[in-house]
Amino acid sequence: MDGTMTKGENKLRYKHVIFDADDTLLRYRDDERAAFRRLFLSLGVNADEDLLSCCNAVSEKIWTETGLYDVHSPAIQKRYHYLYKEHIERVFEEIFRYCKECGIVFSKRISPENARDSFLRELETGGNYVDGAKETLLYLKNRGYILSVATNGLTAIQEGRTKELQNLFVHLFVSEAFGAIKPSEAFFAKFLSALHAKKEECLFVGDSLSSDICGAKNAGIDCCFFNPQKKSVPENVPAPDFTIEKLTDLMRLL
Structure with a gap:
């Protein structure tokens, strides 16, 4: 775990801790x-692990x-949420071709477009949490930090997937509602404004070097790189202020 300040010094420094959602x-x-x-079950197919x-x-x-990984591209930033939905529809076009080739028969006909809409509704009921997520959020909340989640994605999906955590954080900021995605300056400026917070009062925690770390550093916000896979940080990426391999490491840092 990088960073030289003690827990007490960090507690005095930060008021807000803002988390990325996905991964x-x-x-x-x-x-x-x-x-x-769940979608396959609704179509009469008990999908095995190979199909999933x-x-x-x-x-x-x-x-x-x-191109959805290319979050620095202005063209992708502008069309991100449209492309997100288009990506799901294309997924089902390919999966349905695969199922037909494998002789998998559905109990009813469904178009890729309708499958996309049904899938997105199913995704709202997700909630597979990273190890230590609830424990860490509860600890930080009890320590007096104001916790928020700031994420790219569709609002209904991210609201649904974080439902069980919503008693632990105060704000959920979603790119679809903001009309801007991480790592854009507009996204970070909007959540700072909504928090009525100064940059130096905030610590951003995320796993993505491109959207979380670059976005936070470019906005002048301290950041903590959640790095369970022990990735190296390329020279063209600003160095994070802290690096952790487990979420529970934040309990020692803060």
Whole structure:
């Protein structure tokens, strides 16, 4: 765990701790997998692990092809939420072709567009949490920090997926509602304004170097890189102020 300040010094320094959602507090691929499973069940198919793994792989492939990882691109920032939905529809186009080739028969006909809408509703009921998420949030809340979640994504989905945590944080900021995504300056400026907070009062915690760490550092906000996979930080990425490998490390830091 990087950072040289003691717990007491950090407590005096920060008033707000703002968390990313996906792969910081919530396991996106696990929630996605569960949503695929429930959707298939509604179509009369008990999806096995091979089919679900195929769905995850197709989703990852099309997410990359759609450019949704390129969050620094102005074109992607402008169309992010439209592309997010388009990505899901394309996923089902490919999955339905795969199912047809494998002889998997659904109990009713459904278009990729309708499957997309049903899947997004299923995703709202997710809630696979990263190890230590609830414990860490509860600890920090009891320590007196004002906790928030700031995430890219669709509002209804992120509200649903964080439902069980909402008694632990005060604000949920979602890019769809903001009309701006991380790492844009507009996103960070909007949540600072909503918090009525000074930059130096805030610590941003996230797992993404491109959207969380770059976004926070460019906005002048201290950040903590959640790095369970022990990734190296490229030279072209601003160095995070702190790095942790487990969320519970925040309990020692703060």
